[in-house]
Amino acid sequence: xxxxxxxxxxxxxxxxxxxxxxxxxxxxxxxxxxxxxxxxxxxxxxxxxxxxxxxxxxxxxxxxxxxxxxxxxxxxxxxxxxxxxxxxxxxxxxxxxxxxxxxxxxxxxxxxxxxxxxxxxxxxxxxxxxxxxxxxxxxxxxxxxxxxxxxxxxxxxxxxxxxxxxxxxxxxxxxxxxxxxxxxxxxxxxxxxxxxxxxxxxxxxxxxxxxxxxxxxxxxxxxxxxxxxxxxxxxxxxxxxxxxxxxxxxxxxxxxxxxxxxxxxxxxxxxxxxxxxxxxxxxxxxxxxxxxxxxxxxxxxxxxxxxxxxxxxxxxxxxxxxxxxxxxxxxxxxxxxxxxxxxxxxxxxxxxxxxxxxxxxxxxxxxxxxxxxxxxxxxxxxxxxxxxxxxxxxxxxxxxxxxxxxxxxxxxxxxxxxxxxxxxxxxxxxxxxxxxxxxxxxxxxxxxxxxxxxxxxxxxxxxxxxxxxxxxxxxxxxxxxxxxxxxxxxxxxxxxxxxxxxxxxxxxxxxxxxxxxxxxxxxxxxxxxxxxxxxxxxxxxxxxxxx
Amino acid sequence: xxxxxxxxxxxxxxxxxxxxxxxxxxxxxxxxxxxxxxxxxxxxxxxxxxxxxxxxxxxxxxxxxxxxxxxxxxxxxxxxxxxxxxxxxxxxxxxxxxxxxxxxxxxxxxxxxxxxxxxxxxxxxxxxxxxxxxxxxxxxxxxxxxxxxxxxxxxxxxxxxxxxxxxxxxxxxxxxxxxxxxxxxxxxxxxxxxxxx
Numbered sequence: 192x193x194x195x196x197x198x199x200x201x202x203x204x205x206x207x208x209x210x211x212x213x214x215x216x217x218x219x220x221x222x223x224x225x226x227x228x229x230x231x232x233x234x235x236x237x238x239x240x241x242x243x244x245x246x247x248x249x250x251x252x253x254x255x256x257x258x259x260x261x262x263x264x265x266x267x268x269x270x271x272x273x274x275x276x277x278x279x280x281x282x283x284x285x286x287x288x289x290x291x292x293x294x295x296x297x298x299x300x301x302x303x304x305x306x307x308x309x310x311x312x313x314x315x316x317x318x319x320x321x322x323x324x325x326x327x328x329x330x331x332x333x334x335x336x337x338x339x340x341x342x343x344x345x346x347x348x349x350x351x352x353x354x355x356x357x358x359x360x361x362x363x364x365x366x367x368x369x370x371x372x373x374x375x376x377x378x379x380x381x382x383x384x385x386x387x388x389x390x391x392x393x394x395x396x397x398x399x400x401x402x403x404x405x406x407x408x409x410x411x412x413x414x415x416x417x418x419x420x421x422x423x424x425x426x427x428x429x430x431x432x433x434x435x436x437x438x439x440x441x442x443x444x445x446x447x448x449x450x451x452x453x454x455x456x457x458x459x460x461x462x463x464x465x466x467x468x469x470x471x472x473x474x475x476x477x478x479x480x481x482x483x484x485x486x487x488x489x490x491x492x493x494x495x496x497x498x499x500x501x502x503x504x505x506x507x508x509x510x511x512x513x514x515x516x517x518x519x520x521x522x523x524x525x526x527x528x529x530x531x532x533x534x535x536x537x538x539x540x541x542x543x544x545x546x547x548x549x550x551x552x553x554x555x556x557x558x559x560x561x562x563x564x565x566x567x568x569x570x571x572x573x574x575x576x577x578x579x580x581x582x583x584x585x586x587x588x589x590x591x592x593x594x595x596x597x598x599x600x601x602x603x604x605x606x607x608x609x610x611x612x613x614x615x616x617x618x619x620x621x622x623x624x625x626x627x628x629x630x631x632x633x634x635x636x637x638x639x640x641x642x643x644x645x646x647x648x649x650x651x652x653x654x655x656x657x658x659x660x661x662x663x664x665x666x667x668x669x670x671x672x673x674x675x676x677x678x679x680x681x682x683x684x685x686x687x688x689x690x691x692x693x694x695x696x697x698x699x700x701x702x703x704x705x706x707x708x709x710x711x712x713x714x715x716x717x718x719x720x721x722x723x724x725x726x727x728x729x730x731x732x733x734x735x736x737x738x
Numbered sequence: 739x740x741x742x743x744x745x746x747x748x749x750x751x752x753x754x755x756x757x758x759x760x761x762x763x764x765x766x767x768x769x770x771x772x773x774x775x776x777x778x779x780x781x782x783x784x785x786x787x788x789x790x791x792x793x794x795x796x797x798x799x800x801x802x803x804x805x806x807x808x809x810x811x812x813x814x815x816x817x818x819x820x821x822x823x824x825x826x827x828x829x830x831x832x833x834x835x836x837x838x839x840x841x842x843x844x845x846x847x848x849x850x851x852x853x854x855x856x857x858x859x860x861x862x863x864x865x866x867x868x869x870x871x872x873x874x875x876x877x878x879x880x881x882x883x884x885x886x887x888x889x890x891x892x893x894x895x896x897x898x899x900x901x902x903x904x905x906x907x908x909x910x911x912x913x914x915x916x917x918x919x920x921x922x923x924x925x926x927x928x929x930x931x932x933x934x935x
Contacts, residue, residue: 395767
């Protein structure tokens with residue numbers, strides 16, 4: 192099925208003064224605007240959630256220094272986990288996909304654009320309600336019954352909103368591709384978004400179902416385990432942790448392949464293997480569906496052969512295959528870099544993001560080996576943080592790369608490159624520090640409940656070099672925050688006051704570079720015929736490295 | 739701007755059908771996930787207390803079985819609507835869609851009858867383990883909401899088709915697919931919740 196959406200019947204939303212402009216944004220069905228709404232809102236959410244993570248990092252530096260009230264720590268950990276996963280990691284990828292995928296596949300609009308827009312507003316409403324409930328003693332471990340209920344409802348609304356937008360994006364890829372663009376010819380980023388969408392369509396409803404159980408259980412109390420205000424961790428905690436969160440960061444690998452192909456101006460090969468590698472990362476969705484941790488039992492080597500196989504086969508499926516896929520995706524893209532790449536900010540952001548994601552996928556496999564003794568430690572948190580920061584770096588790269596198509600001007604590589612280095616250094620420092628602390632048995636958890644007594648005892652105290660690793664973690668988060676803040680400021684200045692970058696500033700290979708910058712409301716004047724995976728490279732033989 | 743070759747008029751799209759299929763996949767994951775959690779909690783309860791359902795609770799199987807049987811004519815009528823729409827037969831399409839909606843309402847009514855007969859308290863109170871009660875209402879409630887969506891889908895399809903958009907047959911096919919999915923989903927729910935208990 193290779194078709195293109197031509198049903199753009201609504202008129203372009205024109206920006207006017209005051210309320211008219213706000214109304215145009217609120218009612219927009221333009222995928223580029225919906226994507227920008229996601230990215231803008233997520234930038235604000237990141238600054239807030241990462242600030243909470245920084246506060247918690249500082250709090251953990253020393254057991255005697257208590258900046259924060261012990262009573263609020265459970266809520267703050269919940270805010271950090273929920274915020275960075277469902278208000279940052281997933282919506283960043285969804286926002287980038289909504290903004291770019293229709294341009295990449297040559298569609299004039301999203302399929303079901305109103306559904307995508309409704310998804311965004313539902314997500315925003317759910318996010319506001321969730322934060323409101325956490326502030327009012329709701330959420331996991333919360334003391335106010337009404338606000339605990341509200342938090343469960345709000346997380347459900349957030350998930351439903353994101354799901355609605357993802358369905359819209361997935362349908363666009365399946366039905367609105369330009370003539371000639373079969374599945375083997377879709378750009379790498381679009382392919383990764385398709386795999387991402389497939390897995391999200393399976394993973395998010397599982398979370399919503401469990402939230403429904405918890406909501407009914409908590410609303411109508413009994414001795415049921417579902418009535419506990421801490422039940423979220425046990426029943427739905429998997430949706431906030433690895434390997435589910437690996438699925439949420441899947442487009443990172445597609446973005447790397449995309450930027451490598453553009454930077455080297457070559458047909459990145461073997462295309463089928465790269466597609467398969469990205470698909471293998473998505474196999475982790477099986478772990479989400481079965482809703483139980485797949486681990487190698489402690490003393491694995493002492494087990495009988497049949498018992499070893501019983502552990503090893505599911506482990507290889509849900510942890511081994513994604514690791515193989517992530518490694519292949521990064522390795523094949525890196526192989527492409529052997530041929531004189533033009534170093535650009537998007538390429539560096541993409542490379543760093545993919546390295547972080549690969550680290551997280553590898554760490555996830557390690558965390559599920561029983562003999563490593565990492566379950567219940569901060570190793571999981573470091574692993575999760577690496578994925579969140581991978582998505583943040585990839586989105587910064589996406590803004591640098593596709594900024595001209597969304598806003599017009601282009602970010603200066605000289606200004607953006609140091610930020611990529613700074614953000615990567617911070618991300619690696621913060622996540623690795625927590626992983627090392629996990630090896631030293633610093634206690635952690637998805638929604639850790641803080642033990643309180645006559646003497647406040649925080650669960651993360653341990654006898655190892657606590658100050659060193661927690662200081663490194665806090666410093667790393669501070670560096671990422673600083674990098675993102677400067678990047679947002681740079682982007683605002685460039686996109687508001689900068690000069691137009693031209694239609695094809697990167698000498699790109701894919702369809703989005705065949706339209707004007709910024710792209711018009713309905714993306715393309717003509718319906719284009721695609722005859723290869725790199726349609727623009729066919730027209731630019733002088734740039735072909737393989738010509 | 740680079741000039742790529744232009745295409746002839748775009749071919750027909752099947753966005754609604756594909757979109758409905760994706761939505762059905764999401765709903766299947768929702769119900770599948772809930773059934774998986776149901777089975778896990780059931781096993782935990784049996785392992786620890788030796789039972790799953792509270793004492794004295796009986797699930798009325800007659801309306802549950804009638805609900806399952808109701809999906810057979812629903813499937814037939816939904817396909818009749820597709821067949822009639824292909825032949826541009828407005829009256830038969832409208833009749834078939836109306837029958838689907840009517841039977842959908844009957845199935846919802848049967849679910850309400852189950853709730854009324856069971857009289858299961860939603861809140862088991864601080865003296866009882868209400869896991870079964872909680873999960874029963876949550877999972878059958880989700881199924882009921884999916885049925886209500888199906889009835890609304892039938893009504894919208896009928897209004898659009900009878901309103902004159904007879905060329906747009908895709909919605910009739912998408913409507914049929916959604917009801918086939920509901921039949922499958924209810925069969926799973928019926929087996930796990932009403933038969934296996």
